[in-house]
Amino acid sequence: MRRLALCLSLLALCAACAGDPAGTSPVGGVASYDALKQARDACVARGGELVQRPQTSGQRMADYGCKRK
Numbered sequence: 001m002r003r004l005a006l007c008l009s010l011l012a013l014c015a016a017c018a019g020d021p022a023g024t025s026p027v028g029g030v031a032s033y034d035a036l037k038q039a040r041d042a043c044v045a046r047g048g049e050l051v052q053r054p055q056t057s058g059q060r061m062a063d064y065g066c067k068r069k
Contacts, residue, residue, distance in 0.1 A: 029061050039064060 029035060040050040043066035056063035 031059055031061050031063065035061055036064070039066075042066075 036050070039061065043050045046066060048066040048068050050064055051067045052058050052064055058064075
């Protein structure tokens with residue numbers, strides 16, 4: 001019983017630490033100005049253009065993709 005409690009505690013601790021502390025995950029996170037700028041700069045460096053995917057709200061980073069020019 002004690003081992004089970006210890007395992008569950010460690011699992012909960014790992015789950016709490018696994019997330020992005022700033023909440024600005026580039027994939028699927030909120031499409032803030034800074035996140036969009038960072039994604040755009042990375043896309044341009046690869047020779048592409050950051051575009052919003054069709055029929056999306058544009059509020060999440062998952063709504064954008066790098067398209068080749």
